[in-house]
Amino acid sequence: MKISKIRIRSFKNIEDVTLDLDDMNLLVGGNNAGKSSFIQGIHFTISALRSAKMHGKSANMPASTLGVNQFTFLPTQEIMEINHWFPMTQDYGPKFDFEYFDEDGDLQDFRLSLYRGKNANVSLNFPKGSPFFRAASDVRAPFSVYVPGLAGIPLAEERRANSIVQTGIAQGDANLFLRNVLHRLEKEPLQMQALRTLMRNIFPNFAVETKFDENVNQFISSKVRLGGTWTPLEMAGTGCLQALQLAAYVILYEPKLLLLDEPDAHLHPGNQKLLVELLFSLSETAGTQIILASHSRHVFDSIKNNPLGSVYWLSDGSLVEDLDADVGLLLELGALDRFEELRNDEPKVLVFAEDEKTKKLEILLQSNGWDMEKCKFVSFNGVDNLEATKIVVEYFLSMNEESKVFIYRDGDGMTPDERIWALKRYENVLPDRCKMFISTLTDIEHFFCGPDHVAEICEIDEDEAFAIVEGVIDENQAKLSSKMTRKREDLKFKILRNFQGRANIDNIIGDRVSFHYSLGKILLPQIEGRLRELGHNFRSLVAPSAALRVQEIEDFEMPD
Incomplete structure (x- = not known):
């Protein structure tokens, strides 16, 4: 049948x-x-x-x-x-x-x-x-x-x-009876041989052995072999099980x-x-x-x-x-769920970001006058793949002719010239109603580390805030230098590989990593800890402030 x-x-x-x-x-x-x-x-x-x-x-x-x-x-x-x-x-x-x-x-x-x-x-x-x-x-x-x-399977099975x-x-509950099934297959040589043959197509050295004597055993014993040694069934890898x-x-x-x-x-x-x-x-x-x-x-x-x-x-x-939609691509980028949520939705600004947690980005946009009721956040992990990004953006925009897309990408230590080149590269490919924003700072956390922002949130003098931030940078030079070196290597292969004017890491770091090239993920918790040690009373630096204003973000036109 x-x-x-x-x-x-x-x-x-x-x-x-x-x-x-x-x-x-x-x-x-x-x-x-x-x-x-x-x-x-x-x-x-x-x-x-x-x-x-x-x-x-x-x-x-x-x-x-x-x-x-x-x-x-x-x-x-x-x-x-x-x-x-x-x-x-x-x-x-x-x-x-x-x-x-x-x-x-x-x-x-x-x-x-x-x-x-x-x-x-x-x-x-x-x-x-x-x-x-x-x-x-x-x-x-x-x-x-x-x-x-x-x-998963239980640790033991009775017959x-x-x-x-x-x-x-x-x-x-099929998984609860795997040893019982293997015990039955042991009594059917042709079926057991078929099982071994199929499994060896995936695991070439696979073997399985199941034993049970009703006069001696309370539980069925099953072992598998993938290499040279036998392993209890429950200890086999997830793929094998x-x-x-x-x-x-x-x-x-x-x-x-x-x-x-x-x-x-x-x-x-x-x-x-x-x-x-x-x-x-x-x-x-x-x-x-x-x-x-x-x-x-x-x-x-x-x-x-x-x-x-x-x-x-x-x-x-x-x-x-x-x-017609490239479902495979949407699956790979983790965007299919959000794509379906927004089908036939009212006009929105679809904010694309690499991070699943978007609170910091929301605060940054809110500080630049954005109406968060008109925003939907789409987390996906393929922003550096320009063709993939183009396809996904076009799908989202096709759902509503008045919607817009705003793509946020961390700067990861790009120089001003590198950033301008990368933005032009995106703008030449991405459709209308789509704005690509590459942060002038290293990452989203970096925005909340600026001395002017720290001064406003903690209600202290900006010179004092500057000294605190620079002190934290000095104390974390080795870690900051190591992380920035890795970031630059990633940039080299992901986005700047065709840019002839790419800066050398030694010219960027020099004798000391500056604030501009310091990773916010490292700085932010260290700065907050230092402020509390000094007795400053504040809830969190991740909060709105006038210091978070960025002209490119502020100028973005929301849909009516």
Whole structure:
């Protein structure tokens, strides 16, 4: 049985989404876009059918109503709340449609509809004689395996009966029974050999060994070998454990659907690509269709570029019909969530910054007369990639013809000539309604270290503030010099590599690092500490002041 199409309506975050299924199916989108809801909806359907059979009067008379405690898997205990817009009623609830090819190759369809039943039960409406129902409700063979998030494993496992293991899988707790699954595979030489072969495609020297003697042992013992030594299963690396879980469950049970919610979380990019290779191999070997959600650019590229894979972009519970936007780039830059938040928003100034914490930048802009109600901050890590920045900025500006973009970049010790050259380079590429600002100081913290700002915040004489700041600089010369040297090396390769007039680090630092080339991240806490030692009463130097005025920022025109 191969599923050709799944449609889910009115379930959690999902309003109405239809996917034409490939062998491998990737769901991308921002937070709360509906990715996890779609995956949970599929597994919830399968578990509901399984539960209906388990609690029916006979295999041919499945239950038509279920209580909350009779479902083997629930996305929430408040089951009436799983309807999209409002709690389920006796007339309206979620609907799950599956199109599939039966054993004769004929295209069939199946629908499960849920409603509120009597006494807070759930009413299930579905064709009880359907081949899909018979396959999905088979208690001996899990139709779907659901692995939510990064699934760690327990430190020990007792030997469990098949019914307990399969129920655990149905509940979404597959990771709790990995040793039990490996123990069963040990008794099936052909399946165990298939597991080793698949794993060795990723880990060439992989081996696994599982032992249990019911007359001696309380817990199952499993060890893996990736190199020359054997390691207890729980001490294997995250990448190995994640791959082993997926491979073991698919090979043992050969589920029709493998449902994965961010299986790449916390994996190294190299392991993310290897994980996708394993998933394609599993799909080919077992005939399992895979649906996964991910925020990874590496997973996106690996699936998008494979003819057996499809990518679907979900946003606000609906399917984005085209992928004209460079979703992979947005994923890499961490901007997809913000991109979706701002779709169809009122005119805003979209402030792009490299740092996720934007409080200091907000105070700087506010001190220059900006209306913060009109600002939205977008944190992403690719501002030095000019082409990538151009693409992302154009996407944001396309959402509203009156919006503007302001890009903040730390100066990192650029000389005035270098800064002018870099600004022109950006301005020649970036679209209209976009302002690039490169700080004349080293970083955002540097603004709050100026003697005039310190004097205003602490209500002291500017000469005294100057002496305090210079004293801190003198005491931190070695650290400041080392950090600035690294910053200059980064600038050389990231942004100034084609600038012929690039200054030499020795000419910048000389015998003493000056205030202009001192890193604010180092200075700010040291200056605040010195001020408190001298008895000055202030809350924080990170506060608005007239000294934070910058003409380029002040002249930026906000949208009406």
